[in-house]
Amino acid sequence: MYEKVLELKNVSKQFPEVLANDNINLDIRKGEIHAIIGENGAGKSTLMNILYGLHEPTTGDIYYNGKPIKMTSPLDAIKIGIGMVHQHFMLVPSFTVAENIVLGTEPTKRKIFVDKEKAIESTKKLSETYGLTVDPKLKVESLSVGVQQRVEILKALYKGADVLILDEPTAVLTPQETDELFKVIKRLVDESGKTIIIITHKLQEVLSISDRVSVMRQGKMIGTLDTKDANEKILAEMMVGREVLFNKIDKKHIENRKHEEMLKVEKLRARDNRGLIALRSIDLSLKSGEILGIAGIEGNGQSELVEVLTGLREKESGQIFINGVEISNKSPRDIRELGIAHVPEDRLAMGLSKDASISENILMGNQHNEPYAIKGIHLNKSKIKSKSRKLIKEFDIRTPSEDVLVGNLSGGNMQKVIIAREFSFNTPILIISQPTRGVDIGAIEFIHSQIIEKRNQGCAILLVSAELDEIFRLSDRIITIYEGIITGEFKEGEISKQEIGLYMTGKNIQI
């Protein structure tokens, strides 16, 4: 008989529009690593927020070590012994590691001054106890993402957490950092007897680290299995509710097609929003009929590169040629007319208007063109409607009608609206950023196959993604970017995921 540390009985959570958690039953055993997986919107985050006291369940009970508990805020959860590491860290960048860890429960001198010595002392002790090495005196802003995460974990442990919830912990990490993290997690369980709940949507990680795994779908708990009995296929089917085909993308090379250079970048240099250099000197070349993947940890200049290429950001120096035409100081509109379509990384901020309908979003870019606008002025409702319907069908956008406001669609369907629109311009060049971020597995499959289809038609595609899997699955060629310079270039199959991590972190550089 296992000892149940946490138990949920018939827990439901009703939000105004949705029943986010529907009658959830779950038990967490002491000392296990329990993974909770599910597509976006399956209700994982709601469930974790209930466990951390951020939401109160509408109905149902929670037991901790057999006793019923009621939590109205994270403070209650911390008191009970539940800690959480959020996907987005909640650290004060200008504070030191020690100050961040003791924040909220600072040791004081004469009840007024923060006792920094003591804070450093306890941080040291803590990191030795759990084998999580950090320098307590460093400022958080100077730390890498992986180390920051470690500080978050220490913070939770400092507050006495026995059960630790990790929300998408690997989303921002390199493969090396992920390995590090998993070692830490294993050690916490084996040596200190902590219980870990890990929320993720990456199946391989689940299989490699967890003891048991629970699958959620559409707010319901589909089931819990021992990880040793699971494999990717089983889990994916439980998540999606139907059979999912893996890695069966047909990437036949079309050799008879001429690979012409469509996009050329020379010595490109640009700054980010804060005025810091984001791109030092970028050279690249993109040919028709190929997918060029840009691998890199987010924030190393990918966003700025895409923005400069699409006319949304001014460059400082260097040159960009589209089909031989230099595009300096050209507006986004001119660049689109020269033949670039763009799927942006942040669909809500840039790719859509969520207050407009699907057909209005699809119309974008054609609103002054025949036949959608008669004489470029009068909008032709029926033409717009028929085009929207055609794309909704072609791109499998799940919606009752083309008049639904885009804000009411799921992330995957929003993404399909953007992809449908941008792909339908039939431009020779496509720049695609994070095409499947926050998109569920079924839609990922579909989007990937559409991208391949475009490539097979001879489109030159620049793909930026934080998901290494995606880069590897789709790219014909991969370049790595680190702090605004290109650190390596590889043909498909020339490099492994592990090895590429070294280029993404600047540890290796091809010269």
Add this chain to the structure above:
Amino acid sequence: MERLTKNKNLQYLNSLFISIFASLLIGALIMIANGRSPLVGYGALLTGAFGSKYNIATTFAKTVPLVITGLATAIAFRAGISNVGGEGQLYLGAFAAAYVGITFTGLPGIIGIILAIIAGALVGGAYGFVPAILKVKYKVDEVITTIMLNTVATLFTAYLVNYPFASSQGKMGGTEMVAEQFRFSRLVKLSTLNTSIFYMGIIAVVIYYLMEKTSYGYDFKIVGQNSIFSRYAGIKDKNQMVLAMVISGGLCGIAGALEVLGVHYRFLQHISPGYAFDGMLIALIVKNNPIGVVLMSIFFGALKTGSIAMENSIGIPSELVSVIQSIIILFIAGEAGFKNIYKNWKMKKTANSKVGEKIV
């Protein structure tokens, strides 16, 4: 899922009617608290607004400037730029029209009228252009600049009509009257309702068409909803904002011109009692819907005319109507909040009974 489609509008209409009804109810309570019968009060209000041909005409006379300034605000708001300077644009537009009317007195009526209206539109539009350029070029907040420019315009025109353009007749703070042939004829005896209501109708149709049926209206709307998206997709968002502001200012200028040509036949120092501000409130209440602007303007016009009649006939102060209008605006502004309270309450009820059933 079906209900997500269009009935956001329906939901909004619901809450609008509830807001109006609730505010009328509160108005009734205030009357009761003062020992007056709300039936008698509202009866007088209704009769005052619609009780006779004269009353109806008076109501519609009040509606004309509200519709135009309301549409002006709506079009700017749609494009994501706030024109709080309608009053100033109206004053300058009115003065420009009056200037044409007292200077080119030899022109035939129709040409003079068109010229005066165009002058009003140009001057109002130019006065909207300034804050718009300041906003898109130098990020100067347009709310503040337009408010300040209101004061500049009213004081500047006050100077003009008291010194260089002061009327020779009487002491009145106005220009000379515009030439006879430029004056719009009155439609109903004693009322100031005049043919400017036809111009208003044309303007309303044109603006409705522009906002709802054309590529330009689409561009405005998208820029207002998400300017980054519009820029990404190749719309020159800054140009659109400036254009919307110029149209908005031009409309306010026309509203002023129509007041001159149709009501006062001259520019007066206090030609507008804040039409542009009322128009702005109207646009806010109806969420920039052009048809809504027209209907709500009639409602506001009726409230104003009716409230004066109510005050004159039974002594209930017309300020009561300001209270009612404020409460409507309060309700609309708090719409989201009230909705949430209601939903939470409803949710609790349904959650208790429906848990375990299908997800919505």
Add this chain to the structure above:
Amino acid sequence: MKKKLTIFLVLMLTVSLALSGCKKANDVPGASNNSGDTAGEGVKVGLVLAGGLGDRSFYDSSHEGVEKAKKDFGIEYKVYECRNDSSLLNDQVVQASQYGSIVAVVGFEFFDVVQDVAKEFPDVNYIYVDNEIEGMDNLITVSYAENEGAFLAGALAAMLTTETSIEGIDDSKLIGMVGGMDIPVIRNYQIGFEAGAKYIDSEIEIQTTFAEDFEDPAKGKEHATVLYGRGADIIFQAAGKTGEGVFEAAAEHGKYAIGVDSDQRYINPNNIVASMIKEVGKSIYETIEKIQKDEVEKGKVVYYGLAQDGVGMAYGTDDMMQFATEDMKNTLEDIKAKIISGEITVPTGK
């Protein structure tokens, strides 16, 4: 939800029907035809104001006039306020014309409106205060020599500003004036005030500012504070309700003010030394009387100056501390006599 909505709409419909049903029960003014019968009791007078009651000045004074007429002649009256809303000017005059056989219209803003409406109601007699229009049989305009009254106020201010025995007054020769707006009527006050002050002492300096508002005491206070700050001891206000701000500023700074249009000393007898009165109420009262006796000269302008006691000075009631000495009052009486006799010509801004 749908059900609730339906019930709701039905309810609204019922209420609105009930409302329209009861309109006959109300005595709504208007439609009744005015006979033009101007004699005897029960004559109705409509008083239309461009602003609103409660200014303790111009409009209140006209209200007192009709109130007195009610007492003395037994008339009935009703007040129609436009509250400075230009869109109501026409409506309110029309409504008043439908109510009364005499309509008194107060405010320069009515210049066009009163002529338009008077044409439509030939049987109604209009008294239009504060403007000059000739040639309409049913329109009598009343014009005041504000400049003559202000001349006296200026003279008084000039005498007081060096009266260092009064607390808060120094020997500087600066006095001030806050006008409501830079318009001809107010300039008429200004010109008289300045001329009166210079008449007493040609070295007096007069600073005048315009608040650009007749209804906003805050602006009045602002303007007065600036003038007191520059060293003015006494400020003459000609700004309607805005002028109350001048009085507040006087009290705060321990300085002095001269009121306008009606005897305003009662508002603050310690800081308001006197008032220049413009007998709007008196002129309306007298004109109503004349109309009833059919003594009025049709289509003429009636002038109210010092000679007609239409303007003048008021010093409050006897229980108030008097700042103006008997000597000063005598000097002012002298000046008044000289103006009436034509010995002094007061410049005019009209």
